[in-house]
Amino acid sequence: MKRAIILLSICFSLALSFPLWAGGNLLLKNGTILTVTKGTIPKGDILIIDGIIKQIGENISPPAGVKVIDVSGKYVIPGIIGSHTHIALSGTNETGDAITAEVNMRDVLHAEDPSIFTAISGGVTTIHTLHGSANPIGGQNITLKLKWGRKAEEMIFSQAWPTLKFALGENVTQANQQNVGQERRYPASRMGVVAIIRRELTRARNYMAEWDRYAELQKKKFFEKPLLPPRKDLRLEALADLLRGKLVARCHSYRADETIEFIELSHEFGFKIACFEHIPEAYKIAKELAAEKIGISVFMDSWAYKVEAAEGIATMPAYCAQQGVLVSINSDSNERIRRLFNDAAKAIKYGGLSEEEALKLVTLNPAIQLGVDKWVGSLEVGKHGDVAVFSEHPLSAYTRCDLTVIEGDVYFDREAYLKERQEAQKTHSKPNLGGGEQ
Amino acid sequence: MRRRWFYFLLFLLILGLNLAGAQTNREELTAITDVKIVPVVGEDIPQGTIIIRGNKIEAVGAGLSIPAGAKVISGRGLTAYPGMTDAACTLGLYEIGSIQATIDYRETGRINPQVLATEALRPDSMHIPVARANGITTALVMPSGGLIAGRSGLIQLVGSTPPEMVLKSPVAMHIELPAIARGGFRRQAAQREEGSRLLEEVRNVLDEARFYEKRKIVASKNKLISPPDFDEKLEALLPVVHGELPVIISVHSGQDIRAAIKFVQEQKLKAIFSGVSQGWMVAKEIAAAGIPVIFGSLYELPPSWEDGYDALYRNPGVLRQAGVKIAFSSSSASLAKELPYHAAKAAAFGLDKREALKAVTIYPAEILGVDNLIGSLEKGKLANIVLAEGDILELRTVIRHVFINGKEISLSSIYEELLDKYKKRNTKNE
Numbered sequence: 048m049k050r051a052i053i054l055l056s057i058c059f060s061l062a063l064s065f066p067l068w069a070g071g072n073l074l075l076k077n078g079t080i081l082t083v084t085k086g087t088i089p090k091g092d093i094l095i096i097d098g099i100i101k102q103i104g105e106n107i108s109p110p111a112g113v114k115v116i117d118v119s120g121k122y123v124i125p126g127i128i129g130s131h132t133h134i135a136l137s138g139t140n141e142t143g144d145a146i147t148a149e150v151n152m153r154d155v156l157h158a159e160d161p162s163i164f165t166a167i168s169g170g171v172t173t174i175h176t177l178h179g180s181a182n183p184i185g186g187q188n189i190t191l192k193l194k195w196g197r198k199a200e201e202m203i204f205s206q207a208w209p210t211l212k213f214a215l216g217e218n219v220t221q222a223n224q225q226n227v228g229q230e231r232r233y234p235a236s237r238m239g240v241v242a243i244i245r246r247e248l249t250r251a252r253n254y255m256a257e258w259d260r261y262a263e264l265q266k267k268k269f270f271e272k273p274l275l276p277p278r279k280d281l282r283l284e285a286l287a288d289l290l291r292g293k294l295v296a297r298c299h300s301y302r303a304d305e306t307i308e309f310i311e312l313s314h315e316f317g318f319k320i321a322c323f324e325h326i327p328e329a330y331k332i333a334k335e336l337a338a339e340k341i342g343i344s345v346f347m348d349s350w351a352y353k354v355e356a357a358e359g360i361a362t363m364p365a366y367c368a369q370q371g372v373l374v375s376i377n378s379d380s381n382e383r384i385r386r387l388f389n390d391a392a393k394a395i396k397y398g399g400l401s402e403e404e405a406l407k408l409v410t411l412n413p414a415i416q417l418g419v420d421k422w423v424g425s426l427e428v429g430k431h432g433d434v435a436v437f438s439e440h441p442l443s444a445y446t447r448c449d450l451t452v453i454e455g456d457v458y459f460d461r462e463a464y465l466k467e468r469q470e471a472q473k474t475h476s477k478p479n480l481g482g483g484e485q
Numbered sequence: 486m487r488r489r490w491f492y493f494l495l496f497l498l499i500l501g502l503n504l505a506g507a508q509t510n511r512e513e514l515t516a517i518t519d520v521k522i523v524p525v526v527g528e529d530i531p532q533g534t535i536i537i538r539g540n541k542i543e544a545v546g547a548g549l550s551i552p553a554g555a556k557v558i559s560g561r562g563l564t565a566y567p568g569m570t571d572a573a574c575t576l577g578l579y580e581i582g583s584i585q586a587t588i589d590y591r592e593t594g595r596i597n598p599q600v601l602a603t604e605a606l607r608p609d610s611m612h613i614p615v616a617r618a619n620g621i622t623t624a625l626v627m628p629s630g631g632l633i634a635g636r637s638g639l640i641q642l643v644g645s646t647p648p649e650m651v652l653k654s655p656v657a658m659h660i661e662l663p664a665i666a667r668g669g670f671r672r673q674a675a676q677r678e679e680g681s682r683l684l685e686e687v688r689n690v691l692d693e694a695r696f697y698e699k700r701k702i703v704a705s706k707n708k709l710i711s712p713p714d715f716d717e718k719l720e721a722l723l724p725v726v727h728g729e730l731p732v733i734i735s736v737h738s739g740q741d742i743r744a745a746i747k748f749v750q751e752q753k754l755k756a757i758f759s760g761v762s763q764g765w766m767v768a769k770e771i772a773a774a775g776i777p778v779i780f781g782s783l784y785e786l787p788p789s790w791e792d793g794y795d796a797l798y799r800n801p802g803v804l805r806q807a808g809v810k811i812a813f814s815s816s817s818a819s820l821a822k823e824l825p826y827h828a829a830k831a832a833a834f835g836l837d838k839r840e841a842l843k844a845v846t847i848y849p850a851e852i853l854g855v856d857n858l859i860g861s862l863e864k865g866k867l868a869n870i871v872l873a874e875g876d877i878l879e880l881r882t883v884i885r886h887v888f889i890n891g892k893e894i895s896l897s898s899i900y901e902e903l904l905d906k907y908k909k910r911n912t913k914n915e
Contacts, residue, residue, distance in 0.1 A: 161790060168794045223583040330904055334911045351612070351819040352582035360900045361615075370911060382786050385794075389826065392880035397900065444829030444880040445838070468793060 071098035071432070071455035074109045078118035078436065083125055083403060083410050084425040093123060095432030098454030103426060116457075118436050121449060124406060125426050126172025126433030127387050130344040130413035131297075131324050131377035133176055134162035134384065135191055135202070140179035145219075145232060146247050148211060148285035150186030152178055156199035162381035163195045167459040169385025170435030170448040173204060175417050177324075178212040180299040183219050183240050184247060185212035187285060188297060190417050192433075195458050208418035210321060211289055214299035215240055215309060217355050241308055248316045251286035295321040295418075297344075301355035303331035310339055322416045325379070327359025333370040342373035342416045347390035348397075349383075364408065365398020375413035385448075392442035402442055514538055515891065516551045520560025520872065524862035525567055525846045535565055537868040540890040545862050558872075558893075563885055566842075566877045567861050568622025568869035570639075570849040571824045572779040573733075573759055573814035576613055576624050577606040577640065577650075582819075591630035596690060598721040602626045603638030603654040606647040614898035616821035617642040620871040622889050623652060623859055624821065625814075625849075627659055627733070632683055633690065634659040636721065637733065639853055641869070643889040656853050657733040657757060658725050660687055662745065665738045665762060665788035680741035684748045691752060694722035731755040731854075733779065737788060739766035746774045757852055759814070762788045765800045768807035777810040777852040782817060783827045795834055801844070802835030811840075812849035829878040841878060867891075 073095045080088040080103065092107040093100060109115045133139045137157040141147040166174065173192055178185035190207030217223055220235050234240045257277040264274055288294040296313070300306040300323050313320050322342040323329070327350060329336060329343050336343060345367075350359035368374040376391055378384035387409045394400045394408055414424025422431050435441070436450035451459035515537040522530040524545055534549040535542065551557060580587035589605040603626060616624070622642055628635035638654025662683055666676045697719040704712035724730035736745045737760045746767075749756035758764075759779040764771060771778065780801055787796035805811050813828045815821040828841040836844075850860025858867050868891035875882040887894045 165786065165794060217583075331907045331910070333907075348820065348822075351580065354581055354584060357581050358899075358903055360903050362900045362904045366904055366908075382784060386784070386830075389830075389880060395881045396883055438833070442881060444826050444878055445833045447833040464794075 072096050072110075072113045073432065073452060073455045073457070074107060074113050074115045075123060075434065075436070075452075076107075076115060076117050076119070078121050078123040079440075080123045080426060081403075081406060081441070082426040083406050084427060091123075093426065093432075093434065095434075095452070095455035098432050098456075100426065100428050100430050100432050103428060116450070118450070122437040122440055122446075123426070124170070124388075124435050124437065124441050125410045125424055125430075126435050126451065126453065127170045127409045128375070128413035128417070128424060129166065129171050129174040129378055129384050129387065130322070130375040130416055131177060131379050132166075132174045132381075132384055133179060133379070134166060134174065134381050135160045135176055135193075135199075140181040141186060142181045145182050145234065145243060146184045146282065147178075147182050147186055148184045148247070148283075148289075149281040150178060152176060152186060152189045153203070156189070156191075156202070158197065158199040158202060162384070163193050164459075165381055166384045167193050167195055167451040167453075168448060168461075170388060170437065170441075170451050171384055172433040172435065172451060172453045172458075173414070173417075173419070173423055174384075175207070175210070175297075175413070177210075177297065180212075180214035180218040180324075181221075183214060183234065183244050184286070185214060187211055187294065190419065192453050193458065194453055194456070204417075204419060206419055206422060208321060209288075209294050210297045210417075211285065211294045212299065213244070213296050213309070215305045216299075216301045217353055218299070223353055237305055240305070241312065244309075244312060245315070247283075247286060248290070248312070248318075251283045251290055252316070254280060254283040255287045255290065289318045290316060292319060295319045297322050297324060299324040300326050301328065301359075303328040307332060307335060310335065310341070321418075322375075324377070325356075325359075327356050327363065329367050329372065330360070330363040333367050333372055336367070337371040340373075342375065342412070343367060344375045344377045344413065344416060346379070347376050347393050361393060361397045365394040365400045368394070368400060368404060368408070369398070373412055373415060374408055375416055376408045377413075388437070388441045388446065388448075389444065392444070395442065405442055513891070514543075514552055514555035515558065515868075515888075515893075516549075516555040517558045517560045517565060517870070517872065518551065521564040522862060523564055523566050523842070523877075525843060526861035526863055535560075535862060535868075535870065537870075537888065537891045540867055540892075542862060542864055542866050542868045542870075544864055558886065560872055563872040563874060564877070565862060566620065566871045566873060567846045567859065567866075568871050568887065568889065569620050569824055569845040569877070570812070570853070570859065571616070571621050571624040571815050571821055571845075572812040572849040572852065573627050573637075573781070573816050574624050574821045575629070575816075575818040576616060576626055576642070576821050577608065577610045577818070578602060578626055578628075579612070579818035580607070580610060590626075590628050592628065592635060595631035596633045596718060597628070597631055597635045598633050598658055598690075598725070599717040600628055600635035601638060601655055602628045602635060603640060603647055603651050606640065606650060608645050608647065608650055610818070611899045612818045612821060613642050614895075615900060616815075616824075617887055617889070617894060618884065618896040618898050618900075619822040619825070620873065620877055620884050620887060621821060621824055622869040622871070622887065623855075625656060625853060627657075629659065629661065629735075632661060632686060634661055636730075639855060641867075641889050643892070643894055652858065653853070653855055655730060657731045658722070659733050659735065661735040662737070662741050664760075667788070676738075677740060680736075680738065681744050684744055688748070688752065690718075691722060691726050694719040694726050698723055698726075725754065726752075728753055728755050731757050733757045733759050735760045735781075737762045739763040742767050743770060746770060746776065749776070750774065761804070762797060762800065763792065764809070765796070765803040768804050768809065771804065772808040777812070777848075778804055779812045779814050779849070779852065780827070780831075781814060782820075782823075783813075783830050784820075784823070798830055798834035801828075801831035801841075802837075805836055805840050805844075810848055810852060811844045812852050813841075813844050825878040826880060829880075832878070838878075845878075 094102040177188040190204040348361035411424035414420040432455040439446040533547040578590035627637035636655035640650040644650035832841040847860035850856040870888040872886040
């Protein structure tokens with residue numbers, strides 16, 4: 048613990064000692080700008096004022112007091128968006144119960160999680176961080192801007208859709224965690240998963256009806272004494288919000304069949320599914336997903352780690368995108384999150400997406416899936432100044448993220464980082480190998 | 486008498502036919518023309534020809550004349566590379582992670598020198614076609630787990646039975662020291678002891694093997710003394726203590742690396758290190774000891790935050806700069822196809838691009854002792870050739886042809902097969 052605190056303070060002091068935050072005003076000069084939505088500018092500038100992109104073009108002269116960074120020879124893209132992560136949280140799964148819709152990830156934000164630094168070192172600026180997949184109905188998720196070094200509340204991307212995590216399949220039925228002799232929690236089969244979700248949504252519907260009845264009776268004046276209101280139930284409240292359309296579902300699913308069943312449930316109860324998570328078998332039901340206009344947030348090529356992932360082929364993301372499904376590539380990992388741009392590039396090889404379409408998999412498409420494409424996901428005037436700068440084309444295997452900017456402030460600067468490290472090495476002399484002379 | 490002559494002539498005829506048959510087989514000729522050649526050893530050839538005879542490369546160069554009867558494959562717009570070698574993986578030993586019944590790289594117990602990974606190989610693994618479609622033609626398949634995990638072997642990614650696939654086996658004995666502990670001071674302090682303690686344990690086992698051999702020798706010379714009971718573990722270790730079979734020691738922390746260098750020198754072992762996450766701390770020492778290094782997957786976080794976020798990425802560049810011979814590995818089965826990108830990632834953080842390419846081709850061949858067979862496009866080597874639309878380490882590069890043992894291999898894998906099956910469903914109206 049003590050160790051962790053020391054480490055965090057090191058990380059922190061590294062971050063804080065950079066002259067990073069320029070008050071949201073920044074001019075990036077002479078980079079190759081890949082706007083994602085409006086083509087490429089071979090040698091262009093981006094001016095960010097008060098955190099918002101003010102101007103994109105050539106030869107922009109810096110207004111007084113605006114920090115200028117020369118990015119000649121480098122590539123500038125919109126900040127990468129991680130549509131499915133579990134970082135920046137101090138808890139992931141509430142495993143005590145199968146239905147935990149009242150749990151809110153907002154309550155367990157962890158602004159000092161080093162994974163945030165890892166993510167920005169790979170050009171990630173926005174993440175959707177979710178409850179885990181242990182429960183059929185998990186908790187409410189949150190979208191964050193990765194303002195490393197700032198307080199958790201300052202990171203919340205408040206315009207994003209509020210989302211509720213659902214999960215299907217092996218994780219929920221705990222198929223891979225059986226201990227001999229131990230009785231399994233309900234639901235322990237895919238039948239039970241559908242049944243328990245239906246049960247809870249029915250309860251939520253009845254709960255809403257109870258409150259409606261109460262409200263109606265209150266309007267009528269013939270009761271002398273005040274009526275007793277129904278019991279407030281935070282779990283059902285969250286599910287009622289789903290049915291009211293105030294929350295949208297993000298559903299962890301693997302197999303095509305269970306996914307179709309969940310779509311049926313959404314029709315039965317009338318709620319919106321924003322996105323299916325992982326869904327390695329999406330290619331099997333591309334036409335249904337396209338018709339329903341439900342996005343998918345998937346791994347590029349991580350597969351075969353369990354039975355339901357055994358048919359998760361890397362040709363899937365590109366194919367689904369070509370079939371009209373809104374596809375984003377996610378990491379679901381505090382390591383893979385720093386190389387989402389590498390994963391996106393593979394959709395060119397496996398399925399033949401264009402470079403722009405491939406880039407969209409980690410920028411614009413996840414932004415649409417989170418309901419924040421009005422503000423982020425591409426480089427356009429009026430959008431947030433969230434930018435990642437790469438040493439080579441971001442889809443090249445040889446590229447490296449050199450700079451990450453969120454709302455005009457620099458949160459990751461490789462050059463400054465290396466300088467800091469050099470300084471630190473000078474003062475700390477040689478690495479401690481626990482004895483022995485170098 | 487005459488009849489005898491007849492049989493003799495018949496015999497000669499059959500022999501002759503057989504020889505002729507073998508001859509035509511051996512003489513199967515292929516010419517890849519009009520292709521950019523990156524032989525890895527030697528200069529690039531902007532436009533040249535590769536001639537394959539049977540399973541070997543017969544000639545590589547510009548302006549070669551195409552022998553009569555050769556099958557011609559145009560390499561226009563393509564670049565020829567030697568097939569890549571994954572220097573540590575579990576291809577054929579791993580199918581689906583959560584299903585124990587499909588996992589065969591891990592034996593129970595801690596000391597298993599007797600097991601040989603290639604004897605558990607599943608040639609039909611769905612992961613093999615995916616890897617070779619990305620230009621990987623040979624792979625060291627290795628056991629892991631415990632202290633002495635067993636022996637690895639080198640396979641070619643083609644064939645229907647283990648013997649058909651094996652190029653060389655065994656290749657090395659695998660010893661595993663612990664990964665670097667994350668977390669508190671106490672855990673790390675405890676681990677500091679652990680590396681040396683485990684090496685001490687290996688030392689004891691090796692000494693046992695030496696003593697076992699001595700007893701065998703003594704017994705063979707003196708009928709009055711009975712030989713020791715057969716011990717499969719000690720038997721398997723004899724080539725190791727003789728310095729014939731290399732040990733691949735998985736070692737990570739700077740301190741453990743130092744201890745391991747001292748250990749293999751004292752024990753006079755032929756050694757290769759793998760993992761080596763903190764190799765950059767002791768690069769000069771590894772180089773001075775002349776021990777080559779096989780990196781694990783670079784798709785990992787740095788073992789310790791003080792090492793810097795890019796520690797694993799820059800590690801290969803630092804070691805190569807110091808003069809260490811390096812090779813990359815996928816350390817995987819389902820993602821063995823990623824091998825070239827580990828190399829490219831290191832190149833993004835300081836390793837010379839050319840060296841990155843060598844570290845997935847000629848260097849692993851040298852480290853594993855098969856550079857007479859594979860690793861470059863040179864006359865006399867096995868015709869393991871990849872024709873790519875560009876740089877083979879690039880993510881976007883599409884691979885067009887793969888030859889193993891001189892034969893063109895289908896690039897189809899479960900990736901295409903499953904997709905094709907469901908494409909029909911999605912396009913059918915209603």
